[in-house]
Amino acid sequence: MGAALRRIQFGNALAAFGNGFTAPFLFVYVSRVRGLGDGTAGAVLAVFALVALAVLPFTGRVIDRRGPMPVALVGSALGMVGALGFGISEDASSALASSALMGAGVAVIQPALATMIVSCSTTSSRSRAFATQFFLNNLGLGVGGLLGGLMVDEHRPATFTLLFVIESAMFVVLALVLVSVRLPEFRAGDAVRGAAAPMRESLTDSWAVLLRDRRMVLLCVLGFVLFFACYGQFESGLSAYAVEVTRISTSTLGVALAANTAMIVLAQYVVLRLVERRRRSRVVALVGLIWAVAWVAAGASGLVHGAQAAATALLITTYALFGLGETMLSPTVAPLVADLAPKRLLGQYNSAFALVKQLALAVGPAVGGLLAATGAYGLYIVMLVGCSIGVSLLALALGRRLTAAQDRPYRSVVVASNSGTGQQTSDTRAEATALSASEEREAAMAAV
Incomplete structure (x- = not known):
């Protein structure tokens, strides 16, 4: 950095x-x-x-x-x-x-x-x-x-x-x-700060541009389901399910939350090395499958009667699997928002996605809390398993709309020289140059 x-x-x-x-x-x-x-x-x-x-x-x-x-x-x-x-x-x-x-x-x-x-x-x-x-x-x-x-x-x-x-x-x-930060000048192919380019659109016009961008709209729908099915449940439905159905203590719930954080802190960079050169859409689709397994484990924790240790282990596994999925999303979704945004509307796209996240964080606890209050825990688990599978389907649908540069931006491989200084081969440099040119063309098309 x-x-x-x-x-x-x-x-x-x-x-x-x-x-x-x-x-x-x-x-x-x-x-x-x-x-x-x-x-x-x-x-x-x-x-x-x-x-x-x-x-x-x-x-x-x-x-x-x-x-x-x-x-x-x-x-x-x-x-x-x-x-x-x-x-x-x-x-x-x-x-x-x-x-x-x-x-x-x-x-x-x-x-x-x-x-x-x-x-x-x-x-x-x-x-x-x-x-x-x-x-x-x-x-x-x-x-x-x-x-x-x-x-x-x-x-x-x-x-x-x-x-x-x-x-x-x-x-x-x-x-x-x-x-104390001095923001650098923006380069071709990178997002441009609004102060560096004149804005002609009104607020309504800029939202109209975003809503006409089918890829961004699909990404926002995907983001809403993602945040609804995970973050929106941590402090409402899932906590209630853990205490009322799995019957763990509040201190054990704290251990489960700690397992989530520990997974993120310990696994983030290991996971990053595994996923950063893969197709973003397929990584997100895999997250959906992982979270589906997590919700099945949560459901199973409420069905294990007379074996509290097994039920507790299943619930802690649920939180850990959520953490694993989160480490896969962090290098995937937010950069994709930036790559989809026209240069003059980067702030608008980032704010729109933040709005979707905030909406999911408002709706998620309301729905989870309502189902918990009515005791409809079976419906609750089925709904969230379905949402997780929906994440996978939406991610694959989005992947079909993305360009190669947007879905898999990492095509160049840095090959270390014998002295350890790290040189790029001529083929790698050519591939990186071609990718940069492709990104510039895509940015120009988006701006139009």
């Missing part, structure tokens, strides 16, 4: 670290520590999600017109104020206002950072860059959550206030790190 990309990744990791301090405890903080009740705590989480859904449709246009840096700095400022507001909130109105500020800040930071990563990477290195971002996000969240859990005391509100102060400070650090 270049210096600019290293700084972006470092700031992103620290922001995730700060978020890990508070995210697992937000509901408990509002409901019990501040004594505002479960209804208010639920409303706080809902406002967080709704505000993110409200601002994301407009974020992409701002990124394309002004560049990702101002958007990321505004998002950091909103996140900082929101975190501080949570730390001193003592009534429902201040907690809801803080949730709105933080939701808006976090929402706009995500596509801005994604656009920065694209600007500081090449087509061939982009998958590794996004895999690194995902790895650092999970590492930061895991470490932050672990330390936060050791620091908080439900009977001492000041300990929670300290956590929110730490998160606020991490937003400030993110802004300071990003200010």
Whole structure:
């Protein structure tokens, strides 16, 4: 990675670290520590999600017109104020206002950072860059959550206030790190920041361009099903199923979540080396099959009566398989969004995909929670096995629409010389040149 990309990744990791301090405890903080009740705590989480859904449709246009840096700095400022507001909130109105500020800040930071990563990477290195971002996000969240859990005391509100102060400070650090980043000039074949090219489309026009792009629309549908079937279930239906049907303790549920994080942290770069030169569509299709097996294992854990150890092992396996699938998605889906985007609409495409993710994260817990509340756990498992198989089918359908450069951008092989300095063979250089030319033609066609 270049210096600019290293700084972006470092700031992103620290922001995730700060978020890990508070995210697992937000509901408990509002409901019990501040004594505002479960209804208010639920409303706080809902406002967080709704505000993110409200601002994301407009974020992409701002990124394309002004560049990702101002958007990321505004998002950091909103996140900082929101975190501080949570730390001193003592009534429902201040907690809801803080949730709105933080939701808006976090929402706009995500596509801005994604656009920065694209600007500081090449087509061939982009998958590794996004895999690194995902790895650092999970590492930061895991470490932050672990330390936060050791620091908080439900009977001492000041300990929670300290956590929110730490998160606020991490937003400030993110802004300071990003200010030091000098984004490079954009090269042919790479996505272009909106400030480098005039924007003629209105917001409506830019959305119309995206909606006419059948590949991007199909990718968004695929993304919604992906996020619905995995991330959208972690804190709702799957947790309820684990406790109510598999009958594991809450501490064992924590072990299962730790298994998910451990799989991501330990396997990310091993998996990356295995999948980065494969067809992206087939990698995503394989993720669908892996997650189908994971949901079958979850279902089986509820059918094993009188063998609690086996049931627990099956459920932990479910979380670990989800982590394996996540490591395969991180170098695959986000880079594909960038490769599909016309150069002048990179921010719009990143924001649209972030919007799809946020929508899935709102709908997923609602559906999972509803089925859990009615006790329809059999239907719940069948639905999610079906969603996972749907991921595979959608991925294969998308693969038929992608160009070779979009579906499998890694065609050049670096051959180390005898001295270990790493030289490319003439055939490899020719192949890389041909791939670059193909990418330029594709970018030109997309722009038209």
